[in-house]
Amino acid sequence: MNGKTILVTGGTAGIGRALAERLIHTGHQVIITGRNQTKIDETVKTLGCAGYLADNANTAQIKQLAAALQKDKVQLDGLVLNAGVFYPKSFTDTTEDDFDLTMNINTKGPMIALQSLLPVLSNPSSVVFVSSIAVTKAFPNAAIYSASKAAFEAIARVANLELASQGIRINSVRPGVTATEIQGKAGMSEDQQTELFETLNSTPLGRVLIPEDQIGAIEFLLSDQSQAMRNAVLEVDGGFLL
Numbered sequence: 001m002n003g004k005t006i007l008v009t010g011g012t013a014g015i016g017r018a019l020a021e022r023l024i025h026t027g028h029q030v031i032i033t034g035r036n037q038t039k040i041d042e043t044v045k046t047l048g049c050a051g052y053l054a055d056n057a058n059t060a061q062i063k064q065l066a067a068a069l070q071k072d073k074v075q076l077d078g079l080v081l082n083a084g085v086f087y088p089k090s091f092t093d094t095t096e097d098d099f100d101l102t103m104n105i106n107t108k109g110p111m112i113a114l115q116s117l118l119p120v121l122s123n124p125s126s127v128v129f130v131s132s133i134a135v136t137k138a139f140p141n142a143a144i145y146s147a148s149k150a151a152f153e154a155i156a157r158v159a160n161l162e163l164a165s166q167g168i169r170i171n172s173v174r175p176g177v178t179a180t181e182i183q184g185k186a187g188m189s190e191d192q193q194t195e196l197f198e199t200l201n202s203t204p205l206g207r208v209l210i211p212e213d214q215i216g217a218i219e220f221l222l223s224d225q226s227q228a229m230r231n232a233v234l235e236v237d238g239g240f241l242l
Contacts (some may be wrong), residue, residue, distance in 0.1 A: 010083025056109030176237025
């Protein structure tokens with residue numbers, strides 16, 4: 001998988017940044033997106049990649065990204081739909097605004113990104129969606145998060161059929177609980193995060209997952225070795241679901 005051009009959404013932190021760093025190290029051209037220009041600038045400077053402001057909640061920015069890539073005649077061999085949010089809330093307390101916020105970012109955002117970037121996706125090309133084990137495993141306070149990930153997986157299932165003639169394949173990685181900035185952004189204190197992570201010591205892996213644990217599965221789905229795979233799901237959970 002040498003010399004590919006790959007776009008990673010949400011590439012300024014967590015799994016996205018770790019993946020971008022790995023792909024650059026192994027000889028690929030990487031483009032990252034983010035929703036904070038300062039973080040984008042820092043990531044671009046540190047990693048030596050290209051970066052664009054494209055908030056998953058802002059479809060205008062997503063379309064501007066696609067237009068910029070077309071203007072620069074960029075052709076993507078891979079697209080990693082990684083950007084997403086988790087705002088925990090009980091089902092009883094979830095409001096319409098809560099629903100709209102998460103669904104807009106986790107479902108509508110990647111859908112519009114894939115749709116808008118079709119003109120710059122090569123034939124063949126690989127699209128990898130970073131989903132979650134919450135699609136199949138129920139977690140308290142995660143009803144809308146789970147639904148948002150499941151909804152895009154359903155979109156991807158149909159898109160695999162409709163985009164097959166363009167050489168586009170779509171597969172998913174479902175991370176287990178992975179220690180990233182997402183827990184802090186979800187409002188968890190450091191003590192709460194520590195308590196959560198320590199519960200993962202009882203899994204077969206024996207520890208909480210880290211972003212680097214997810215990279216191998218995503219790399220494989222981006223590689224030519226996955227060309228026969230469509231709508232495959234790789235669960236990277238350290239044995240949590242056993």
